[in-house]
Amino acid sequence: MDTPHTNEERDVMAAIATIEEQVAAADLTLDELIDFERITYLTGIQESVVRRLFSREDVAPEELDLSFTERLRFLHETRRAPNKDKYTITAIAEGTGVSKESVSKMLSGARRAGLDVGADLERFFKVAPGFFTNSGSEALLAALESVIEGLNYILMAKAKGVRHLALRGGLVEGDDRMARQLRLAMQRALEAEDPEMQKITETVRALPEARRRSVVDIMKSVLGLAGEGSNHHKASPSDR
Incomplete structure (x- = not known):
């Protein structure tokens, strides 16, 4: 930095x-x-x-302050379902209460999550509160x-x-x-x-x-x- x-x-x-x-x-x-x-x-x-x-x-600011999409993709790549595979779009949708279309758009960067959905994603991936919002x-x-x-x-x-x-x-x-x-x-x-x-x-x-x-x-x-x-x-x- x-x-x-x-x-x-x-x-x-x-x-x-x-x-x-x-x-x-x-x-x-x-x-x-x-x-x-x-x-x-x-x-x-x-x-x-x-x-x-x-x-x-x-270190450039953007290397520390990742975008919402970057953070979500990181969790999708690094967190594993009980069977050790990546979570499917369906599993994320069912676990957070949003549509599969919304999950796909969030992963593609076409949509950002609101605070409530972000908190649901944090709970789903079992990360600390603020993972998506903290600097x-x-x-x-x-x-x-x-x-x-x-x-x-x-x-x-x-x-x-x-x-x-x-x-x-x-x-x-x-x-x-x-x-x-x-x-x-x-x-x-x-x-x-x-x-x-x-x-x-x-x-x-x-x-x-x-x-x-x-x-x-x-x-x-x-x-x-x-x-x-x-x-x-x-x-x-x-x-x-």
């Missing part, structure tokens, strides 16, 4: 700077911690564009703030000497790179023979799955990690 002019643009660049500081503090690289593909999956913004922002290269900077900032939250936890775990905790699902939901680094970070506590941490770990491991998930949610809440992602499953590239 050119020199930031809006608060959202300035916030995006500030978030990128924060992430770079966190990555340096973790003594790792961006690609070891950040799933750029997932940021694209969440926002529709091309991975190459996100990487250029991290490199402080200019590209707003969407990107939300994704980057999630990255910052996960990195904060990794740094905190490293500071405590934690390297591994075998909990089903992981504590950094939806980001395999972060989850992997978190597991590595949590291993050291057990290797250091920290009796208290080991006792907690063994106790949590022994819980029934439903109870274990509940305990993990409580742990995340206490540590300030609870957020939108802790309440429901978010789609990820692995769901495609």
Whole structure:
């Protein structure tokens, strides 16, 4: 992006700077911690564009602020029906309560959706509210703030000497790179023979799955990690 002019643009660049500081503090690289593909999956913004922002290269406004048609086509290409195929025009029409003709026109760019239909499409494709209406900077900032939250936890775990905790699902939901680094970070506590941490770990491991998930949610809440992602499953590239 050119020199930031809006608060959202300035916030995006500030978030990128924060992430770079966190990555340096973790003594790792961006690609070891950040799933750029997932940021694209969440926002529709091309991975190459996100990487250029991290490199402080200019990005044209239209590369961030995608049109309604571009966003809808992106969802149609990246989200999959239960049978793993692309959603059909019929399925989208039935799922949103609009005609097949209207869906076809929206995908072709001949028609834009109103706010109500846009919200129906967001629910159908299971994306965050505002996917069609938020600016590209707003969407990107939300994704980057999630990255910052996960990195904060990794740094905190490293500071405590934690390297591994075998909990089903992981504590950094939806980001395999972060989850992997978190597991590595949590291993050291057990290797250091920290009796208290080991006792907690063994106790949590022994819980029934439903109870274990509940305990993990409580742990995340206490540590300030609870957020939108802790309440429901978010789609990820692995769901495609």
